[in-house]
Structure formats: structure tokens, C-alpha cells
Amino acid sequence: MRMKRFLYRWLVVVLFTTSVCCTVAAEAAEATRPNIIYINADDLGVMDVGFQSERYRTPNLDRLRADGMLFTNAYAPAANCAPSRACVLSGQYGPRHGVYTVGSSQRGKSQDRKLIPTPNTQLLAPDNLTIAGALKDAGYRTIHLGKWHLGPDPTKQGFDVNIGGDTSGGPSGGGYFSPFDRGPMRRFSDQYPAGTHRVDIFSDQAIRFMREQQSHPFFMHMAYYSVHTKLQPVPGLVEKYQGVDGVHAAYASMIEKMDQGIGKILTELDNLGLAENTLVLFGSDNGGIRDISAQDPYRSGKGSYFEGGIRVPMVVRWPGKVAAGSACDVPVIGIDLFPTFLEAAGVSLPEGKQLDGTSLLPVLTQSGGLPQRALYWHFPVYLQSYAGVGDDSHDPLFRTRPGSAMRLGKWKLHEYFEDGRIELYDLEAGTGERQNLAASFPEKASQLHAMLTQWREQLGAPRPTQPNPEYVSPAATEPAKARQKQKRNRRKKTTS
Incomplete structure (x- = not known):
């Protein structure tokens, strides 16, 4: 009987000890999993941050760059908001999800469109697993703040918490300052004084979330609307930029305001003791609006799918893993973020999920390199130019006409579907993409075009070929324009 009691007590002790050890081990493993903060600016050009240009003051981003790695050849996967975000959050190129632009693919006047463009899918399908969904399934707490633009509710697409995200592409419901008269930001109108900037609300809510989750790994998608139009100057900041040559004062004040919000988050990471175990990545969803902020030399x-439309600033900080003040000149693209975050978190790719990007962890930790690969863009749609704005593209009518583009090493190739035109540029010779070298290097142009064609076939990328019956050739309008000019000249003579 005594022996039975002894064995029973011994078994209880062993089971309890094992349970405690397992619990401690699990908590220790969870504690070492990094927090991940992805800060995604809106319409911020590659030249619109302090560490790239003296025009703008971004001391907190400058500190982030000093503490981390700068990617000098970072690209957005699309040249405007929704398709870029769909690619990044899904980890897939556009042909897999069908989001190619914002709204209709038939942008601009029908008479100017030679082809019938591919129909656009405006929202990311709810069953397309996002970065947030994959990390949430692996035990991460997830929060979205700011611009979503991919569906009505981010909590249906992988996020535990949604602060301000819906289908809106711009800061609707009252602009950048409270009170907000509609949308998911309306509930904050009573919580913050009138005139409170969205950046301050997002940063405050981010800090609350971090304090609640400081003992648990989390993923934060901080998607500031800044600096999307309509531009609204920030009092107390705009004054320092007024009268400065080459600087749009309101735009510059909005950039600095966003930088202040980022600074609050970085400071709170320090205060909570989380900075050492947090990967912070800063980027933008596409290039800047040229008329507001020139992106020269791009x-x-x-x-546009010239460099100024898809080059973006990108910095990664991860203390102890990423060397401070380091830089990487390997071309990278937004679809690389999904596999990078998964590997950093120690999370396996979910079964059935197709990713098109490559984990950047080897170059981030300087433990290896990336295999040479091509980067691709596909845009079977039209995107009209800004009214009265010379956007430095091929013509005054469109920023984008249907086509594809790719980069391999120093070479960049554009193909346009309306006329089959091929353009080849050497980016080492100049990032301005002014000298078309397709005729000078026909073999290189043919090689890259074959790769681009094969890539489209592999992904089932649609290529518009059906002529638009409403199209009016510019040549057909020339006689009418000439007659109108002659009439104007005759009227001037008779009145002079």
C-alpha cells in the first residue's frame, strides 16, 4: 500500500514538473518570436524622406535608417494604391488576384483607348490568405491601423483589431483632422479633441495595443493615409516650409507629421523593452505624385511604371539581426515581405498558399545572398494622367497604357500592348529611362521579352487584344484640329 502511494505521488510530481517545464519552454519560445511592425506610407516617393533628400525633415525615419538596413533598389509591386497593397498583403503578383488598379480599368476617355482593357477586380478576395492571417494562425495578435482599401473590414482578412480600415482609398469622412463624419474613424470623434490629426490617433491606438500585447508576439500593419491627397497643411509644421524653393509646404508638413507618429511608436518600443525583439519595416505603396514632389533622377x-512610379524608400530595423547603418543594393519588391515575415517569425508557409516573392532574411542578416531573379509588373489597364499635369510619361493622356515591365540585373524592359512597342533601359547608365536601347541591344531585348512572355503564361496573365470600337486615332483628328486652328487665325485677322 505504501509503495502504491509513493508511486502515485511520484507520478503526480513528474507530471506536474513536466507540465511546468513545457509551459515555461512554450512561454520562452513565444517570448523569442519577434514582433513585426510594417509601416506603409501612402503615395510617398523614394525621394520624399530625409535620408534621401534634404527637402524633407524626417528625424525618426533617419534614426530608423541609421539603426537598420536601407534597400537602395526597393520596388512597389504596382504603381498605385490598391494593387500594390493587394500584392504585398497576399504575397502574390497581380495576375493571381486580379487587382490591377483603383476602380475601373477603363480610365481616361474611351476615344483615347485603343484596346478594351482587362476588367479590374477592386478588392482582395476574403479567402486569399494575407500576411496577417498567416501570422494570426501561428499565434500572433494582429492589428491594422489606417488605410486598408482591400475590403470593407480587415478583421475579415486576418486582423484581430481594425482601427480605421475600410474600402476608402483616401482619408474620407473629414480628411486628416477630427471630427470624422462617417466611416470607421467616426467612433473616435468623441474620444479625441476636434482638430486631432489621424496620425496622432493611429499612433495612440498603436501604443495602446503594444502595451496590451507586450508579453505576446504581435503583427502591426501601420498604414498611414499620409501623404495621400487631398493635401492638408499641418499647423505648427507647415510654416517652416513656406517659401522654400522646390518644396510643397503642405506636403512637407504632412511628411513630418507622419514621421512624428512613427517616432512615438519607436519610443514606446524602447519604453516597453520591446525594441530588441521587434522587426520594423518602413516602406511606401508606390511612387510619389510628380507634380507635388519631383522624383528626379527617376x-x-x-x-507610371517608369522608376519614379514604382521605386520606394525601404528600411528594416531588427537589433541584433540587422546591422546598423547597413545597405543592400539587391533589387527587392513588395511581394518579398510575406515570406520574409514568415521566416523571421519561424512560421511555415501554410499549405495551399502560393507566394511569388523571396524571403529577404539572408541579406537582412548578412548570412547569404539572393539568387538572381527578375522582378515583374503587369498592368493590362489604362490610367489617365492628372488633369493639366505633365507627369513625364509618354503622352499627356495616360500615366499607364496596357503593358508589362520587368527588371533583371541592370536591365529594365517595358512592353506596350497597343502597338507592341519594346523599350530597353540600362539602369546603371541612368535611372531616368530616357535612352531606349532596344535597337542597340536586340539580343538582350529579345531575351528579356521571352522571359516576360513566359512569366505571363505561367501566371495566366491576361493580355488585352480586342480593339475598342470607340477609339479615335490621333491622326484622324489632325485635319479637324488644323481646320479649327485656321478658323481661329482668320478670326484674329478680321478683328485685328
């Missing part, structure tokens, strides 16, 4: 801006 050509064009938002909406």
Missing part, C-alpha cells in the same frame, strides 16, 4: 511618378 522618371515620372505615381501611376
Whole structure:
């Protein structure tokens, strides 16, 4: 009988000890899993941050760059908002989800569109697993703040908490300052004084979330609406930029305001003792609007697939893993974030999920390199130019006409579907994409075009070929324009 009691007590002690040890081990493993903060600015050009240009003051982003790695050849996967975000959050190129632009693919006047464009899918399908969904399934707490633009509710697409995200592409419901008269930000109108900037609300809510989850790994998608139009100057900041040559004062004040919000988050990470175990990545969804902020030496801006439309600033900080003050010149793209975050978190790719990007962890930790690969863009749609704005693209009518583009090493190739035109640029010779080298290097152009064609076939990328019956050739309008000019000249002579 005594022996039975002894064995029973011994078994209880062993089971209890084992349970405690397992619990402690699990908690220790969870504690070492990094927090991940992805800060995604809106319409911020590659030249619109302090560490790239003296025009703007971004001391907190400058500190982030000093503490981490700068990617000098970072690209957005699309040249405007919704398609870029769909690619990044899904980890997939556009042909897999069908989000190619904002709204209709038939942008601009029908008479100017030679082809019938591919229909656009405006929202990311709810069953397309996002970064947040994959991390949430692996035990991460997830929060979205700011612009979503991919569906009506981010909590249906992988997030535990949603602060301000819906289908809106811009800061609707009252602009950047409270009170807000509609949308998910309306509930904050009573919580914050009138005139409170969205950046301050998002940063405050982010800090609350971090304090609640400081003992648990979390993923934060901080998607500031800044600096999307309509531009609204920030009192107390705009004054320092007024009268400065080459600087749009309201735009500059909005950039600095966003930088202040980022600074609050970085400071709170320090206060909570989380900075060492948090990967912070800062980027933008596409290039800047050229008329507001020139992206020289890069050509064009938002909406264009020249470098100014898809080059973005990108910095990663992860203390102890990423060397401070380091830089990487390997071309990378937004679809790389999904596999990078998964590997950093130690999370396996969910079964059935197709990713098109490559984990950047080897270059981030300087433990290896990336295999040479091509980066691709596909845009079987039209995107009209800004009214009265010379956007430095091919023509005054469109920032984007249907086509595809790719980069391999130093070479960049554009193909346009309306006329089959091929353009080849050497980016080492110049990032302005002014000298078309397709005729000078026909073999290289043919090689890249074959790769681009094969890539489209592999992904089932649609290529518009059906002529638009409403199209009017510019040549057909020339006689009418000439007659109108002659009439105007005759009227001037008779009145002079």
C-alpha cells in the first residue's frame, strides 16, 4: 500500500514538473518570436524622406535608417494604391488576384483607348490568405491601423483589431483632422479633441495595443493615409516650409507629421523593452505624385511604371539581426515581405498558399545572398494622367497604357500592348529611362521579352487584344484640329 502511494505521488510530481517545464519552454519560445511592425506610407516617393533628400525633415525615419538596413533598389509591386497593397498583403503578383488598379480599368476617355482593357477586380478576395492571417494562425495578435482599401473590414482578412480600415482609398469622412463624419474613424470623434490629426490617433491606438500585447508576439500593419491627397497643411509644421524653393509646404508638413507618429511608436518600443525583439519595416505603396514632389533622377511618378512610379524608400530595423547603418543594393519588391515575415517569425508557409516573392532574411542578416531573379509588373489597364499635369510619361493622356515591365540585373524592359512597342533601359547608365536601347541591344531585348512572355503564361496573365470600337486615332483628328486652328487665325485677322 505504501509503495502504491509513493508511486502515485511520484507520478503526480513528474507530471506536474513536466507540465511546468513545457509551459515555461512554450512561454520562452513565444517570448523569442519577434514582433513585426510594417509601416506603409501612402503615395510617398523614394525621394520624399530625409535620408534621401534634404527637402524633407524626417528625424525618426533617419534614426530608423541609421539603426537598420536601407534597400537602395526597393520596388512597389504596382504603381498605385490598391494593387500594390493587394500584392504585398497576399504575397502574390497581380495576375493571381486580379487587382490591377483603383476602380475601373477603363480610365481616361474611351476615344483615347485603343484596346478594351482587362476588367479590374477592386478588392482582395476574403479567402486569399494575407500576411496577417498567416501570422494570426501561428499565434500572433494582429492589428491594422489606417488605410486598408482591400475590403470593407480587415478583421475579415486576418486582423484581430481594425482601427480605421475600410474600402476608402483616401482619408474620407473629414480628411486628416477630427471630427470624422462617417466611416470607421467616426467612433473616435468623441474620444479625441476636434482638430486631432489621424496620425496622432493611429499612433495612440498603436501604443495602446503594444502595451496590451507586450508579453505576446504581435503583427502591426501601420498604414498611414499620409501623404495621400487631398493635401492638408499641418499647423505648427507647415510654416517652416513656406517659401522654400522646390518644396510643397503642405506636403512637407504632412511628411513630418507622419514621421512624428512613427517616432512615438519607436519610443514606446524602447519604453516597453520591446525594441530588441521587434522587426520594423518602413516602406511606401508606390511612387510619389510628380507634380507635388519631383522624383528626379527617376522618371515620372505615381501611376507610371517608369522608376519614379514604382521605386520606394525601404528600411528594416531588427537589433541584433540587422546591422546598423547597413545597405543592400539587391533589387527587392513588395511581394518579398510575406515570406520574409514568415521566416523571421519561424512560421511555415501554410499549405495551399502560393507566394511569388523571396524571403529577404539572408541579406537582412548578412548570412547569404539572393539568387538572381527578375522582378515583374503587369498592368493590362489604362490610367489617365492628372488633369493639366505633365507627369513625364509618354503622352499627356495616360500615366499607364496596357503593358508589362520587368527588371533583371541592370536591365529594365517595358512592353506596350497597343502597338507592341519594346523599350530597353540600362539602369546603371541612368535611372531616368530616357535612352531606349532596344535597337542597340536586340539580343538582350529579345531575351528579356521571352522571359516576360513566359512569366505571363505561367501566371495566366491576361493580355488585352480586342480593339475598342470607340477609339479615335490621333491622326484622324489632325485635319479637324488644323481646320479649327485656321478658323481661329482668320478670326484674329478680321478683328485685328
